[in-house]
Amino acid sequence: MKKILSAVLAVAMLCTCVLMFTACGGNNSSAASDASSKTEAKELHMATNAAFEPYEYKEGGEVVGIDADIANAICEKLGCKLVIDDMDFDAIITAVTSGKDDFGMAGMTITDERKQSVDFTDPYTNAVQVIIVNEKDSPVASADDLKGKSIGVQMGTTGDIYVTDIEGAKVERFNKGADAVLALTQGKVDAVVIDNQPAKAFVAQNPGTKILDDPFENEEYAICLKKGSELTEQFNKALKELKDDGTIDTIIKKYISE
Incomplete structure (x- = not known):
């Protein structure tokens, strides 16, 4: 009887642990069933x-x-x-x-x-995609001018998605937005398309660049x-x-x- 009672209590405690940690999800759906991994849960x-x-x-x-x-x-x-x-x-x-x-x-x-x-x-939150160009002698003054130009983007972002369909554009993809802006300052691309808030930081860090006034695309995060x-x-x-x-x-x- 003592052994049976101990077994019942052990099962009850295990069920309680599972219930306590299921709400938080853990690193994957199976974590909830692993009551021994309390930290992960x-x-x-x-x-x-x-x-x-x-x-x-x-x-x-x-x-x-x-x-x-x-x-x-x-x-x-x-x-x-x-x-x-x-x-x-x-x-x-x-x-x-x-x-x-x-x-x-x-x-x-x-x-x-x-x-x-x-x-x-x-x-x-809402966000805006914008175009960054060099202040001097930029061939891009608006979104319409991106046709046939070399455009830097951060790989996999919506900026990447949006410019892919621009007629004649050569899309240069970078792992980081900062790398795309660096390529712009070095004359390797004509413009960079990226979210407005990071764009402000990049322009502040790279004198001689600017954000065009007209937004390129509105979106939601x-x-x-x-x-x-x-x-x-x-x-x-x-x-x-x-x-x-x-x-x-x-x-x-x-x-x-x-």
């Missing part, structure tokens, strides 16, 4: 590319920025610990679909093409998750609460002045 892994200031960038070896702060706020609401995995931008969706990371957040625009691979949360993930609903609920209480606006204003 408390973590949510975020795939990002920390070269996209002010959304994500490195400061003192730590990934900081708008997306990092919003992700932290979401994880706090879910009672989880955030772990950020830095990688090339075009590796993020693969990391999410393979289960290596729980979600991707990297100034990522909702597109029909990406929807074929991942699910998206509700948008958390959201968080990507594995198709069918139960986290999508939880993230949307957390995002709504963070929008309603002003947390997201506060985070954005911390990094982007009016």
